[in-house]
Amino acid sequence: MSEPILGLRERKRLETHRALATTAVRLVAERGLDQVTVEDISAAAGVSPRTFFNYFASKEDAVVIAHADTAEQSRRIIEKFLATPKEVSAPRALIDALKEEIVHIDENREEWLGRMKAIHENPTLHSRAVAMNHDTIAPTIEAIAQRVGVDSKADLYPTLLLSALGGAVNAALLLWYQHDGRMSALDLLDEAVEMLLAGLPEPGGRAR
Template sequence: MTAQEGAPLGLRERKKLATRRALGRAALLLALERGPENVRVDDIAAAVGVAPRTYNNYFSSVEEAICSLNVERAAQVAAGLRARPAGEPLAEALVNGIVGTVDGYTGGAEPDRAVVRVIAGAPMLRGEFLKSMTLVERALAEAIAERLEAAADRELMSRVLAAAVVAAARTATDHWLENPAGAPYHAVLRRALSFVGTEAAVAPERDG
């Protein structure tokens, strides 16, 4: 199990996770400096002080490495929903859980626009970005379904709501990038998710 799933990691696993994150950070910094298309495996490995062979134990492509920290953070979204109080209405839990997850990894500050623009906008990274969104959607649907035990169509409903949440978050991110003088990211994200919350508010949840 991963750290995101709550299981304690042994020393070996912690070292491996630290190496993976170091490679991911190096790949992202190089992408920001040179452009994603100019990043090579040898450069990433050299920046961390490991052999390219070691790099290949962690990532199968440069694109995967560049997006890895974003994927790791995105994987926490479902956990953010599960952490909300059981009695909190689903509409509120979705908004508060996702915005709270973003707060957790930005420390309440604005995300780095340059990083977000590279991850979400670079053509060569589009496949990895969409892959991460698919993983988030699947995990979020499972977390929503847990709160919809009383719903006759909970599987379909949870998948639809999860897809709507991911689409709203992506749209909020695009809007924020396109309007640098506009509202802060957290406000834009909360507003976009509130539209999904309007639909979630009518979803039957388990008692208590």
């Protein structure tokens, strides 16, 4: 599916959001969350605090929300998932739809290492990150149910699949973070998904 063509104003909005987000992550990684203010982030990004609040409600949001079009990205992932040919299994189709987001993490290693460090060290950021993802859960479950032809309120599969694949993503990114981003996040995710699809065999019984 092709990316939407953006006008100059929309591109500027996305660029300003990204500048503020990356600046917030860098400053928090350098100083710690409590030692960084909205004014610090705004000054380093070359905008006013008033402009900052046009994009974020708080400094915590600036650290956690990497993109201004997060909701649109989630919609595109669901559309890509539903458009994948039926011969591809639902788990593989959903992971394939997510891969662009994981590639972005690999391509922006320092930013994401800083973001994950901040989230791990600050419970308030962790709670905000969890809350931010909440709105994507129900639509994704419904998309899975639609693809496999079941009622999400009567069948366990859609919710279980999303939970399992979400766990695979989290496990892959945690190991990526623990190795300082020196391993490919995309390769780790592929490995995690293959383990799940193979029935999660214990390490001693897996082929090397």
